[in-house]
């Protein structure tokens with residue numbers, strides 16, 4: 001099966017197998033590349049079986065290559081390396097134009113698709129904001145990190161957030177028991193013990209800070225950050241992919257592919273903030289500041 005997509009005045013061909021190409025009007029199994037010039041790359045293919053290259057001087061079997069049309073109107077198939085070898089810069093240029101046309105087509109389709117989903121995404125954003133506002137999540141996080149905590153503890157927590165280091169440990173002096181049987185775990189722990197002048201010390205978990213990442217990531221929940229996201233959505237809803245040049249197309253496509261991830265990441269930030277703001281978690285932090 002061959003599919004045609006008209007793309008800015010050019011035809012893009014999808015090649016499913018060798019028969020697709022051989023049956024095309026104007027296709028020649030062998031062309032003399034010395035008597036003809038390359039016009040355009042029509043398709044790129046990767047097929048199961050190998051078949052001969054259409055260039056008279058080559059005829060090497062290959063399964064990855066390009067369907068091309070020549071100045072004479074003849075079409076043939078050439079391997080990737082041959083194209084460069086026989087048609088030089090013309091081939092490189094035509095190959096790039098072809099890739100750009102294929103990408104443009106794909107980007108436009110993806111952008112249109114995302115435009116249809118925009119209503120649902122806006123609703124998700126709105127629900128997130130309502131959720132944040134209802135429990136005053138952003139202000140509570142900001143208040144705790146920047147006002148309630150002293151700056152030294154706040155900095156230490158931010159550092160932990162960057163490293164995702166949620167385990168707060170404490171060094172305890174080990175009292176050696178006259179045990180005769182040592183388990184594998186005992187032995188592993190003993191190897192990690194620190195031998196100091198005052199005796200043998202071991203690092204033990206004191207407590208775990210839930211949602212530690214929230215100490216930094218909560219900033220993404222500010223109304224400024226959300227308003228920015230909404231403006232991006234407004235901008236995206238206005239664009240018509242058919243009017244965009246290639247550069248803008250690439251930019252809008254990138255955005256369209258990133259928005260779901262951004263919304264998912266924000267849900268995660270909200271969950272982390274909620275875990276962090278649990279009273280027992282806050283108490284563990286404020287009561288054991290010296291350990292952090």
Ligand SMILES: [Zn+2]
Nearest residue numbers: 053058079082
């Ligand atoms: Zn060849």
